[in-house]
Amino acid sequence: MIQDLIDLLRIIVFPGFLFFAVLGLFFEWIDRKFYAKLQNRVGPLYAGPWGLFQPFADFVKLMAKEDIVPEGADRPLFSSIPVFALALSLFAVLFLPVCGAQGVLSFEGDLIVVTVILTFFVILVFLAGFSSASRYPGVGAERSVLQLLGYEIPLVASVLGAAAVTIQTEGSLQIKSIVETQSSWWSILGIQALGFAIFLLAAQAELERVPFDIPEAETEIVAGWLTEYSGKKLALIRLAKDIELAFLCGLGATLFLGGPQPILPGFVGALSSTIIFVIKSIIVLLILTIIRAAMSRLRIDQMVNFAWKYLVPISILQLLLAVMVPRLIVI
Amino acid sequence: MSVVDIPIGPQHPAIKEPLNITCYVDGEHVVGAKLRIGYNHRGIEKAGEYQTYIQNLYIAERICGICGIVHAFCLTQATEDIIGKEIPKRADYIRTIGLELNRIHSHLLWLGVAAHEIGFDTLFMYVWRDREMVMDVIEDFTGNRVTYALMTIGGVRRDIPQEKAERILKVMDLLDEKVRKYKKMCLDERTIRMRCDGVGILRKEDAIALCAVGPTARASGVPFDVRADDPHAAYDEIPFRVVTYDTCDVTARLLVRIDETLESISIVREAIKRMPSGPVRIRVPRVVPTGEGVGRTEAPRGEVIHYVRANGTERPFRWKVRAPTLANLLSIPVMLTSRGDYVVNIADVPITFASIDPCLSCTDRAIRFIDVSSGKSWVWTFSQIKRMYWRD
Amino acid sequence: MPIFGDVLKTAFQKRATLLYPFEKRDVPSDYRGKVEIDYNRCVGCGLCVKDCPAAALELVTLPSGNKKPRYYLARCTFCSQCVESCPRKAIKMTQFYELASYNRRIEVVEPCGISY
Numbered sequence: 001m002i003q004d005l006i007d008l009l010r011i012i013v014f015p016g017f018l019f020f021a022v023l024g025l026f027f028e029w030i031d032r033k034f035y036a037k038l039q040n041r042v043g044p045l046y047a048g049p050w051g052l053f054q055p056f057a058d059f060v061k062l063m064a065k066e067d068i069v070p071e072g073a074d075r076p077l078f079s080s081i082p083v084f085a086l087a088l089s090l091f092a093v094l095f096l097p098v099c100g101a102q103g104v105l106s107f108e109g110d111l112i113v114v115t116v117i118l119t120f121f122v123i124l125v126f127l128a129g130f131s132s133a134s135r136y137p138g139v140g141a142e143r144s145v146l147q148l149l150g151y152e153i154p155l156v157a158s159v160l161g162a163a164a165v166t167i168q169t170e171g172s173l174q175i176k177s178i179v180e181t182q183s184s185w186w187s188i189l190g191i192q193a194l195g196f197a198i199f200l201l202a203a204q205a206e207l208e209r210v211p212f213d214i215p216e217a218e219t220e221i222v223a224g225w226l227t228e229y230s231g232k233k234l235a236l237i238r239l240a241k242d243i244e245l246a247f248l249c250g251l252g253a254t255l256f257l258g259g260p261q262p263i264l265p266g267f268v269g270a271l272s273s274t275i276i277f278v279i280k281s282i283i284v285l286l287i288l289t290i291i292r293a294a295m296s297r298l299r300i301d302q303m304v305n306f307a308w309k310y311l312v313p314i315s316i317l318q319l320l321l322a323v324m325v326p327r328l329i330v331i
Numbered sequence: 332m333s334v335v336d337i338p339i340g341p342q343h344p345a346i347k348e349p350l351n352i353t354c355y356v357d358g359e360h361v362v363g364a365k366l367r368i369g370y371n372h373r374g375i376e377k378a379g380e381y382q383t384y385i386q387n388l389y390i391a392e393r394i395c396g397i398c399g400i401v402h403a404f405c406l407t408q409a410t411e412d413i414i415g416k417e418i419p420k421r422a423d424y425i426r427t428i429g430l431e432l433n434r435i436h437s438h439l440l441w442l443g444v445a446a447h448e449i450g451f452d453t454l455f456m457y458v459w460r461d462r463e464m465v466m467d468v469i470e471d472f473t474g475n476r477v478t479y480a481l482m483t484i485g486g487v488r489r490d491i492p493q494e495k496a497e498r499i500l501k502v503m504d505l506l507d508e509k510v511r512k513y514k515k516m517c518l519d520e521r522t523i524r525m526r527c528d529g530v531g532i533l534r535k536e537d538a539i540a541l542c543a544v545g546p547t548a549r550a551s552g553v554p555f556d557v558r559a560d561d562p563h564a565a566y567d568e569i570p571f572r573v574v575t576y577d578t579c580d581v582t583a584r585l586l587v588r589i590d591e592t593l594e595s596i597s598i599v600r601e602a603i604k605r606m607p608s609g610p611v612r613i614r615v616p617r618v619v620p621t622g623e624g625v626g627r628t629e630a631p632r633g634e635v636i637h638y639v640r641a642n643g644t645e646r647p648f649r650w651k652v653r654a655p656t657l658a659n660l661l662s663i664p665v666m667l668t669s670r671g672d673y674v675v676n677i678a679d680v681p682i683t684f685a686s687i688d689p690c691l692s693c694t695d696r697a698i699r700f701i702d703v704s705s706g707k708s709w710v711w712t713f714s715q716i717k718r719m720y721w722r723d
Numbered sequence: 724m725p726i727f728g729d730v731l732k733t734a735f736q737k738r739a740t741l742l743y744p745f746e747k748r749d750v751p752s753d754y755r756g757k758v759e760i761d762y763n764r765c766v767g768c769g770l771c772v773k774d775c776p777a778a779a780l781e782l783v784t785l786p787s788g789n790k791k792p793r794y795y796l797a798r799c800t801f802c803s804q805c806v807e808s809c810p811r812k813a814i815k816m817t818q819f820y821e822l823a824s825y826n827r828r829i830e831v832v833e834p835c836g837i838s839y
Contacts, residue, residue, distance in 0.1 A: 295522045298525060299676055
């Protein structure tokens with residue numbers, strides 16, 4: 001009974017849904033504030049100290065706004081996409097090892113589930129654009145699937161590269177064992193630096209941020225697949241995207257920066273594992289924001305071209321190296 | 332896949348002013364485009380017929396929020412053409428400085444907008460931050476940031492005293508450095524080049540046939556610049572280079588504008604150096620004698636023409652404005668149509684359209700009536716309108 | 724990527740934005756702000772009213788029989804043509820630019836010299 005209650009709390013409050021909803025909004029604030037800083041602007045300022053509550057205020061405001069469904073839209077599908085998106089992103093975060101080496105959900109092969117979830121987001125995006133029955137969302141949906149063809153292989157390859165050591169030593173594809181193998185040596189400090197770079201680019205594409213914000217390119221197709229969403233639905237989608245941002249930053253931190261492992265190897269500090277995890281995620285987020293600030297949007301054909309000409313070969317090379325090098329060292 | 336039409340505008344984030352481009356799209360490729368303007372007709376020319384010449388100066392300035400000095404200058408030029416009096420030399424130089432400061436601010440504004448169109452918001456913010464310097468100089472010199480009220484018939488209203496001239500020169504030095512940095516940035520930044528090279532091609536013969544003007548024409552290798560071809564104000568005494576590029580694409584238009592900004596900076600410096608002393612205006616009568624006058628100058632976007640017909644009263648009988656965007660709009664459908672190896676993507680539409688630096692509030696003056704249900708369209712002549720609506 | 728260095732450098736710079744109502748920048752000494760009419764100098768010739776492009780000035784007859792301009796702030800475009808037209812130099816532009824108000828009547832300056 002007590003154990004059930006604790007499990008429920010773990011799922012709903014910490015480190016589950018509520019924690020990640022707050023973390024997602026906080027990450028959006030960091031992203032906006034740092035982006036503004038890089039552009040010599042102020043960024044969010046008035047809601048709360050330094051505008052800290054701005055994303056939350058936006059969320060509340062959108063919840064109160066009028067909710068419009070376009071006349072020709074596929075109503076059930078159109079209305080359920082935001083809920084599915086939020087559910088999917090909340091499901092994904094349960095796998096992250098926020099406190100301790102394993103997440104709320106942890107089983108053999110959960111890394112594969114995580115990569116599948118990443119692909120599901122794109123399917124939702126496609127369905128959202130498709131069910132809007134409008135031209136801009138249609139183009140946006142088409143682009144998002146095309147973009148998936150470009151970045152999915154590098155993303156999976158970089159994730160697998162991070163898991164290469166555990167696969168070989170333990171035959172395990174579990175996030176928990178990946179975290180544990182990094183207790184003395186983070187995987188970014190080595191061959192995985194290349195994998196980390198590929199992961200960052202692919203994450204940027206997955207999150208639809210510059211230079212890969214092609215599916216929702218504002219100046220081209222208004223808001224892409226999001227164009228017809230308004231009110232509560234838009235609020236839920238935005239929250240889902242914020243949580244997805246936190247999730248991908250966390251995944252990067254877990255796979256490459258050692259997740260909740262202490263900052264200095266072997267250093268058992270006063271910092272609890274949660275704080276270490278969040279700090280590492282923020283480092284990933286700041287790198288993503290710098291990428292966003294320093295580039296312009298690519299065209300969809302250029303993106304796919306770039307992905308297949310450079311990103312895919314490099315990621316496969318990276319995977320090969322990740323498999324070969326530890327074996328060489330062992331030999 | 333069949334051809335789908337995607338409407339861009341009249342309300343669209345890429346287009347800051349109302350205009351409709353209907354793109355016919357096959358997959359991601361644009362196979363044709365149709366333009367519709369006329370959402371922003373303000374009846375300025377008609378308003379000008381009811382106001383005196385002096386009042387019209389301030390209306391002319393509001394034709395365009397960006398090149399206000401240019402329109403006011405053109406109207407004074409046309410009016411002075413009718414009156415037929417020489418204006419003092421110093422006024423000519425101050426006008427030149429005003430026109431060039433206007434050009435610098437307009438080109439920097441355009442660079443920011445273009446960066447935003449290709450999703451490069453950081454460059455957009457940086458350019459607009461540095462544009463504030465020239466805005467501050469203009470405010471210092473004319474008394475306001477946007478509506479300058481600098482020109483008057485018979486000269487200019489404000490002199491540039493020594494200390495202001497020094498302030499202008501100081502800012503010009505700062506800007507020179509910044510603009511050179513942006514030029515380097517635009518040339519070296521991979522993602523910008525990827526988005527601009529070979530996009531929005533307007534071949535030289537098309538540019539000539541479609542009467543493109545300004546930077547759009549010069550980027551297609553047509554060395555047409557009213558400042559050099561028909562020198563007015565002090566342009567005949569200040570040496571400058573007509574910037575042309577011949578790659579005919581968006582990159583060429585980008586570089587033409589950046590180089591012109593540098594050129595403008597050197598013109599301002601030169602004008603301040605050579606400025607003669609003396610009065611800045613002459614008194615002219617309020618009543619303009621009967622006659623016709625034309626004023627033309629090179630606005631940041633191309634050639635502006637003002638035509639004024641006077642009938643011996645305080646008010647013009649007819650005032651006609653031809654803004655440069657009207658001339659450049661015709662080349663948009665050509666740039667946006669894929670043909671042969673030249674492919675236009677949907678993603679290229681905003682930057683291609685922005686590359687002519689459209690200013691629609693300047694442009695919308697002619698009205699064509701269209702019956703939406705039958706598709707019939709017609710134009711009413713002046714006498715027809717008079718017969719139908721005027722009662723006297 | 725040449726902008727990369729700039730982006731990183733900007734992270735350590737002070738922001739360019741002014742927090743307007745709290746931080747104000749100086750306007751030039753000859754800025755064209757709110758119009759001020761010196762009714763003692765004004766002789767009521769009406770030249771300013773004639774030249775005003777925005778009809779912001781209106782000639783009213785005072786009980787004493789004198790004519791003076793009434794100034795509508797909300798219509799004014801701050802071109803300072805009236806300053807130039809005035810033969811008695813009774814009109815001048817001030818540096819005052821924060822002119823928004825909830826009360827439309829505040830924005831009318833009456834010739835008796837009080838604005839209410």
